Amino acid sequence: MEDQVDLLEALWLEANSDDEEQETIHGLPCNENLQLDPMSETEQTMSIRRMTAQISLKLLQERDSGARSAILLTMAANINHVKNLLQICELSKDPKTTTHELFILRDGVAAKTLWRSQNLSHLIALNATEVLARRLVHFHQDESLSESGVISAFWILSALATKDSKFSWQFGGALKIINPLLKRLACKSLGLYPILQVVKALARNTDVAQSLGGQGVVQTIVVVFRQVILKKKFCPKIKVALEALFMLAKCKYNVNLLVAENLSRDLLEILQSHKANLCQKRQTFKISGSILNILLHIISNNQGKANFLRDNGTEILKSFCQDLTIKDRRGDRLLSRSWTILSKCRTPKLLPIADDFSPMQFDAPEVHWKKRSSGCYSSATSRETTPDTDDDEVADDEYEDEYEYEYEYEDGEDEEDAFAEEMPGALTGLSKTSSKVFKAQKRSDDELRASYDKFFIELQSLMGGNGTEESTPSLSSSVTELYDQLHTERVCGLYLFEDIALPDRLFLNDASGPEEFLHQKNCNIYREKLLKVLYNECKDNSRSSTNLNSFIHDNDEPSVDLDVVYDLDQLLDPSHSNVGFHSRGDSLQFESRFESGNLRKVIRLVHQEYNLILTPDVNTAKHHQWFYFSVKNMRSDQIYTFNIINYEKTNSQFNFGMQPVMFSQLEYEQRGLGWTRVGQDVIYYKNEFSKSMAAGSNYMTASFKIQFPHSTGDVCYLAYHFPYTYTRLLTHLEVLQCSKSQDTYLRIDSLNKTLNNHDVPLITITSNNDNARPLLERKLVVLTSRVHPGETNASFMMEGVLDQLVSDSQLASVLRSNFIFKLVPMLNVEGVINGCHRCGLTGDDLNRQWDKPHPILHPSVYHAKGILAYCHQILKTSHLPDKKQQADQPFLFCDFHGHSRKKSIFLYGCSGDESWLPSDSDRSTNSSHTENQNKMLADLLHNRFQGFERKSCRYAIEKSRESTARVVVWREFKVQHSYTLESTFCGFSKHEYKGQQIKPSHLSSMGKCFVNALLELAEEQESTSVGERKLQKIIVTIPDLASQSRII
């Protein structure tokens, strides 16, 4: 206790010290195991109380003095000061002392101060949320703590809530006191704000939100809100009350409560009577934003919608939009949100197609397999609290996802997206899944050997030196000829392709191409489009006549009036031969019947404007994102507008600088130009077409304008991203065979046949050099890519990997000497061939099948998993008598993806500590070292390639990601280094490439750097592994490479 007194004295001295004294104070001893005996009223206890009071008084009296800064900075400089204060706060029997302590701590985390961030880190490290929650419960029971003490505690908690990733988890025990405290503090002007902040933070977790609703918190806030509203004054409390209600309303139970309270009437009243204020003042932007967000939830409830319509909601909202004068992105967001609400209140209007379902059908074999229900992964706990979805998952439940994106600022800069939080269900008492025990679907060693020995023959054939099949073939024809030959012999779509797209055959290299900068969004165009839709649709609803050409379809009208210039449905239907491909006069001519092509229907509107409809994935009615088609018959003196009208995702990088890509045949022939980013006035907005007759979620339009470089005679190809076909992969593999360096062992196997009988290549690369590491000591690295066919960026990264691994650089040679690489560059071959975005032939997302892949329906995932199982079970410990030589295999797994909502390239990894499943954290108990190593790869990648963004990396294991490759491989095969590598489709917002759009050469560099980083990662692991084993072979072999690899 003496030390405790010393610590307080130190703080006190700080307040009264000049500069010289400060030096000695920092050196004061700290006692880390201090226990304060609450029973003894010793002299020391008394002096603690006295000093606490003095310090707190000093802070209170001298708000702007140096003394305050000195005290609080000293606190921040040493965690023991904070620990000390927290302990006194926890153990003190004297409520006054506790109040003083709380006041000091609260000042320690005051907003916009130098010391806040450091003190918050200390408090989080000390589990302060839990300590304070426990203390509050205690004081609530015996009512001993003063109101100002309670308020201070909530200020500290509200600060903790912004940074503590386990906030609701740690606060769990105190949930029940929230409602009584809310009631008690409702009329206290200073107390309400922090407690509402805490509610808002807690409600991020939907289980907790429901629990709070069950305790009456929703009704209390509504009552409080009405009381404040009566004063007709906008203040921060209204803002936070609305934000808290919005968070609470993410759970349907609470929406029912809001509907019962008829809150929408109050909200509409505010919109109506304070319109001028809300529309013009930037401060009130968040208030109107929250009002719209809550309304959005309310009208999703049938009674809620009825109330909204009865209270004249449609008119009020329309007039709100009309008067909206904020002409920037925030204004756009209000408009877009209003339109979302209005669109849910109108008669649905369907796309001008006969059937939403894909015209491309595949009869999957009938096997006994229970398809996952779509709700399986949209459980509230994971979805709503985790805006950063892994590998860019498509919304199964549009209702939930929508608000998330609507609420999101560009690139998730919204504070609500600052971090995700999941709370183990057991603590809330609500989740039924908390008892779930993970069970792997294990295959026997014999079965694995029987199936996969053949894919590991290098382990035998290389033993005695060079293998038998080694003689480098030479390429007998040009790459383009080879491409055509492979395409004819080995590629077959679900329907007969008309063509081979020219750019795919050329193996374009953009390395010397110009930098392409992010496109500036034209907000005026965006507003124009949105307002046009909004007004016309509202007019439609009120049955007044509308004859706007741009609104091409009404359910009452037959579609014969439409000027259809391309129609895949009809082209694929033999009874309609030659129908559906009009080439009337000056219309553009479209075609997409080639590998990876995707375009379903094109309707010509007025002038040079076309509405385009994309084809859904095979056997589904959704996943519209990827497009790839050609156009002919254009004029270079015209500007054409393309509107792709059946996008699903609620936001897109098309609104944040991304442009589509175009290839012009004449530009290539005349200037050698390959794919370039094109398109002016690129925007993305919610349109008037509903996804189904059940009113609600509308499709989105991606619109862009193009002026083509040449007139008739040119053929231009337009795509969502740089195309990468299956044929290109096959061709590239052939080329590699012929160009690999001498000491490269390269073998290409067929991992399996797809459902439509294509080979899925499995590539083995290692060294056949006698000086290389013994085979059985080499680390296995398994990389996969393109499980999502629309993510062509993944293929370009994989191409970079392949090129680097077979190159004759010294570094590549060292990589081959130390590792055996098993690569599956295209897991979803069928999806790629047939122009799908997300799925394969069965309509299943293959990256959601890794936990239980079906051998017949998902063969490539089943067998890729088999390869990993083989590494894990068969290669792990066999052959090596010396235990120290044994290592877990594989060393690393990574699946390459594209991410459609973020910029840059980044990783998702697995950290047991950040898992929703409590048993996962056992994996991390070994050491924090394991965790650091896990995150080390991100640093290594950033050092090598500036387009890699460490800050976007995440390591959480979420329930919704259970069946992804990354999590399954980490959990089932205990692969510590198990990652998803995600690349943007758009560009970079930081570092060296800031402001640029991404291109294939960036992606290929990323692939090269990825494998180069593996050396250092392995080195790090070996140098720190247990025992006296000093495996420095990697650096010993070629010492100068260690440093070289850092630069590359």
Ligand SMILES: [Zn+2]
């Ligand atoms: Zn993906």
